[in-house]
Amino acid sequence: MKDMSIEDEIESLKIENHRYKELVSELPFPFHYHSRHGMIVEKSSGKDVSYIEGKNTSMNSSFNYDCFSIMEGYMTHLFDHVPHHIVFIDKDGLVTLCNEQTALDLHVDQKEIVGTHIRDLLKLPDEEIFLLKTLTTKEDTINHLIMDKNYGVVNTRIIYEEDGSIKRVIGIFQFVNLYKGAAKQALAGGIAAGIAHELRNPFTTVRGFLQLMQENIDKESAELFRTLLIPEIDRANTIISDFLKISRSAHTNREKIEFDLFVNHHLLKILSNESFLYHATVNHTISKEASQCIIEMNKDEIIQVFINLFRNAVEAIEQKKLRIDWSADRVEDWLAITFKDNGSGIDPAILSEVFDPFFTTKSDGTGLGLSISKTIIDNHGGRMEVASSQLGTVFTIMLPVSKA
The missing domain is CATH 3.30.450.20 (PAS domain)
Structure with a gap:
């Protein structure tokens, strides 16, 4: 066998060195190696490897890495x-x-x-x-x-x-907010159950008698019954029902439905009626990815969320005409819905409280609409957030996308 020339030996060593360096670069941890001959090999958290010649300070080699x-x-x-x-x-x-x-x-x-x-x-x-x-x-x-x-x-x-x-x-x-919120929910549920038990049956009885009495009194009094007394009892019953929604169990009947079908067959019809009733303009934009999302939902509850947001916007609007812009897009495994109005906005000092049960700034409000909406979204495994300025308020709803 012919002896290798000096040039061949150098080339062979270069190839061998390159292979070692390639191997070391693939190691999944940083380290410092000090050989007994003064050679230092350093590797950072990436793939870069450095070879440094240094003066020999010890006859013992060392090998350390950041475990x-x-x-x-x-x-x-x-x-x-x-x-x-x-x-x-x-x-x-x-x-x-x-x-x-x-x-x-x-x-x-x-x-x-x-x-x-x-x-x-x-x-x-x-x-x-x-x-x-x-x-x-x-x-x-x-x-x-x-x-x-x-x-x-x-x-x-x-x-x-x-x-x-x-x-x-x-x-x-x-x-700690999580526990505070849970305590509020428990308190709300207790209040709801108590009110429902103590008031619903008496209200039903009173309403029935008022309807009977309408037939035997003068027209003026009958009109008062029809336009004021009976509607007020119905309103009280509605408030009781809203209380009960706050403590509603997370286990409601749901079905998997393509978001595009839900929007076109259910949601748009409701929002169209609402916009006509309140003389509002409602625009929506849904990406192709969002329209194809499969969402496991209770349709009536999600529609209720949109109605609550719409009516919240109606109450926030002042002199100008109400405009609603809502959109939907897919963000990884989430359906992201934004609901924006052009109202006067929410005071930053109370923004963090708008989802609390019974919190309201309106003299005739119950403070339940947004709380119920957030409870519904939470029960669907999603989350609901709010941001606001003088230009209006934006609610963001994230719902998990289901597998088909």
């Missing part, structure tokens, strides 16, 4: 099932872990937010971010109550390196 970064990848999948906010930051305040609930509530992309500063996630001044306070003071935060619109409890914990420096700061935020 905690790997653990965070596994922990993210676990924390995605937790209904609270869980965020990790490093010593520089950069997000290294963000669970799904945090990303969902703060309207960010879970993957893209990792690597950015915590202030970009929370949209708060640095001095109001407890993770950064913990990073500076090196003191954990224990069960601190937040009293702003995000009513809840925050806890932070520090993870240290072997040398005593900070490795991570972990933040956990638990909404």
Whole structure:
């Protein structure tokens, strides 16, 4: 066999080196390798590999990698099932872990937010971010109550390196609003049951007697019965029925229906009648993807949501003509519906309370329409949000898309 020339040996070593480098680049973790001959191999979290020649300081080789970064990848999948906010930051305040609930509530992309500063996630001044306070003071935060619109409890914990420096700061935020809302729902249900039991039967009896008495009294009194007394009793019965809707069970009869069929065969007819009655203009836009979505729904309940939103807009309009623009689009596995009016808007100070049962700014209102609407959407596995300005109010409804 012919001996290899120096040039051939160099070329062979280059090929071998390239193969090793290609292999190392595919390893799913960062590391630093120090050989006994002074060669250093470094790999970041990506695929880039660096070879550095250095002075030999030890006869023993070493191999280290950031196992905690790997653990965070596994922990993210676990924390995605937790209904609270869980965020990790490093010593520089950069997000290294963000669970799904945090990303969902703060309207960010879970993957893209990792690597950015915590202030970009929370949209708060640095001095109001407890993770950064913990990073500076090196003191954990224990069960601190937040009293702003995000009513809840925050806890932070520090993870240290072997040398005593900070490795991570972990933040956990638990909404108390969820429990407050559940308590309100329970209270509303109790009130509804009590009112229904105590008032519905007497009202029915009184209404029946008023109808009988109409036949034996003068025309003026009969007209009063017909136009005022009986309608007021009917109105009271309607209020009782609305109370009961708040505590209605989430298990209602539903069917899978293509959204386009629901809109054309049911919803548009109702909204057309409403717009004619209140002299309003209603426009809608539905994307092709949204029209083909299959939604498991109770048609009557979803129609009730649209009617409630429409009538809420009627009450918010002032001198100008009411205009409603609603649209639907598919966003991943969700049907996103926006319902926008051109009313006077909602005061920012009370915006967070509009879905609370019995909350109203109207002297003749019951404060049940929006609460009932949100309850219906929640029971369908969706969510409902509101945004408002002087130009009008926008309600956003997200409904889960079912498999055909």
